[in-house]
Amino acid sequence: MLDILKDACIRVRESVKDMIGMKEAGEALGRGAGGDISRKIDIVAENVAINTFKEAGLRCTVIAEEAGEVRLGDDDGYIILDAIDGTTNAIRGFPFTCCSIAYSSGYRFDIKYSAIIDLINGDMYYSSKNNGAYLNGKRINVKASSYIIGINLSGASNRVIDMVKPILNKSNHLRHLGANALELCFFANGLMDAYIDLRGKLRVTDLAAAYLIVNEAGGIIINEDGSMLDASLSINERLSFIAAANRSILEEIADDLNIRLKI
Amino acid sequence: MLDILKDACIRVRESVKDMIGMKEAGEALGRGAGGDISRKIDIVAENVAINTFKEAGLRCTVIAEEAGEVRLGDDDGYIILDAIDGTTNAIRGFPFTCCSIAYSSGYRFDIKYSAIIDLINGDMYYSSKNNGAYLNGKRINVKASSYIIGINLSGASNRVIDMVKPILNKSNHLRHLGANALELCFFANGLMDAYIDLRGKLRVTDLAAAYLIVNEAGGIIINEDGSMLDASLSINERLSFIAAANRSILEEIADDLNIRLKI
Numbered sequence: 057m058l059d060i061l062k063d064a065c066i067r068v069r070e071s072v073k074d075m076i077g078m079k080e081a082g083e084a085l086g087r088g089a090g091g092d093i094s095r096k097i098d099i100v101a102e103n104v105a106i107n108t109f110k111e112a113g114l115r116c117t118v119i120a121e122e123a124g125e126v127r128l129g130d131d132d133g134y135i136i137l138d139a140i141d142g143t144t145n146a147i148r149g150f151p152f153t154c155c156s157i158a159y160s161s162g163y164r165f166d167i168k169y170s171a172i173i174d175l176i177n178g179d180m181y182y183s184s185k186n187n188g189a190y191l192n193g194k195r196i197n198v199k200a201s202s203y204i205i206g207i208n209l210s211g212a213s214n215r216v217i218d219m220v221k222p223i224l225n226k227s228n229h230l231r232h233l234g235a236n237a238l239e240l241c242f243f244a245n246g247l248m249d250a251y252i253d254l255r256g257k258l259r260v261t262d263l264a265a266a267y268l269i270v271n272e273a274g275g276i277i278i279n280e281d282g283s284m285l286d287a288s289l290s291i292n293e294r295l296s297f298i299a300a301a302n303r304s305i306l307e308e309i310a311d312d313l314n315i316r317l318k319i
Numbered sequence: 320m321l322d323i324l325k326d327a328c329i330r331v332r333e334s335v336k337d338m339i340g341m342k343e344a345g346e347a348l349g350r351g352a353g354g355d356i357s358r359k360i361d362i363v364a365e366n367v368a369i370n371t372f373k374e375a376g377l378r379c380t381v382i383a384e385e386a387g388e389v390r391l392g393d394d395d396g397y398i399i400l401d402a403i404d405g406t407t408n409a410i411r412g413f414p415f416t417c418c419s420i421a422y423s424s425g426y427r428f429d430i431k432y433s434a435i436i437d438l439i440n441g442d443m444y445y446s447s448k449n450n451g452a453y454l455n456g457k458r459i460n461v462k463a464s465s466y467i468i469g470i471n472l473s474g475a476s477n478r479v480i481d482m483v484k485p486i487l488n489k490s491n492h493l494r495h496l497g498a499n500a501l502e503l504c505f506f507a508n509g510l511m512d513a514y515i516d517l518r519g520k521l522r523v524t525d526l527a528a529a530y531l532i533v534n535e536a537g538g539i540i541i542n543e544d545g546s547m548l549d550a551s552l553s554i555n556e557r558l559s560f561i562a563a564a565n566r567s568i569l570e571e572i573a574d575d576l577n578i579r580l581k582i
Contacts, residue, residue, distance in 0.1 A: 144491075204497070209493055227473060230471075230473045
């Protein structure tokens, strides 16, 4: 299964890499199942990925940002697909965008395999449950070091902004690249101490693949209510989360945000 | 002069590229003229750049983040050098860091030549006054498009956070990479609609080279008081600025921030 997910990532990159930063990539083609406007680059990439699953003979259900739930056959299990994460970046040519694919054995975050490819440089992050996380064949691990904090405040409400003020005051190294799954891969690879998104806007397609890679790299990832991250795979779910490189950073952030940890 | 600045950029990249993401890069070596702790990678890079200027026979004054003001001879004119912009990124291996060098004819922002190199992929941004801005030989221009807004809130005070709330509420595409000069090059290359840093923490070394590239790419860059950006080249100056791709975006941002434009 992991090989199929990786193959789909590679084929997606091949199919869209000449479209990145080009006007045609942004052509509007209706509205996807996730609620956003579907862009040509999203549709092309998603079709390539789903065709890869079909050619490989998969018969599970695909949950995709544009197409919604697509049953390939009668098998159990779900593939969660965000064929282009960071669509705005991809269209503009801002060099952070990825293809993110996970396989879950159930209709929750029971993620067993993940593959995420950086569409610009081809870096492949992947993981299978209980077997660690990898970048291009090399084991990766989270790291706590210079208090680099990834934080997504795009379109944040004043409630969220006020809540994270202590983090903004404190961290001299905030980061936000605009492709959530790839940012979580950077985090899993030890480049950030934590990553926070409390806007309640993310979908399961934005998070499922990175969730396993973060966990297998040793990171901790919780909901806004302080419990371990979990959710149904419904395309209508909206998620918030905090990912931290270790327990002490998680406790410090939870304390700053007035969140009581339940783990 | 532009060729000398570009040559220094290339030599700096050559000297530090194997150090990026390595522990030795972060070795603390006292405190620089700008007030930050000097890291080994900063010192190595700055020495390489200054030696390039000396070998080229330059006799002007260098204003450098680590060494402060260094007189090479009796000539007028100033080279403003940030040999490693994004030091924290460079040490951690977070792939956004650059070398930024400007030449000014006077002790203010009379910038005549600039060169900025992306230390990861070698992209070279450069400009000479009244001759446009370039990336690897290709003319670049600012662009207004999907309302991607770069904003630096690292260690921001509550006053600054409250001030920018309307921008955070409104833009669904905030970005921050942690290397100010390189982010302004992305902006100059049309990848963001605006870039905002109102923390009052930037030094002239962070901004001088990018200032010319942004102007030559058609961008507008103002101080927090609504006037055109200008400052002395003193290493003790602390700057805030707003860069926008065109007048209408600048007016919208100024309006959101309650800044009265004086231009």
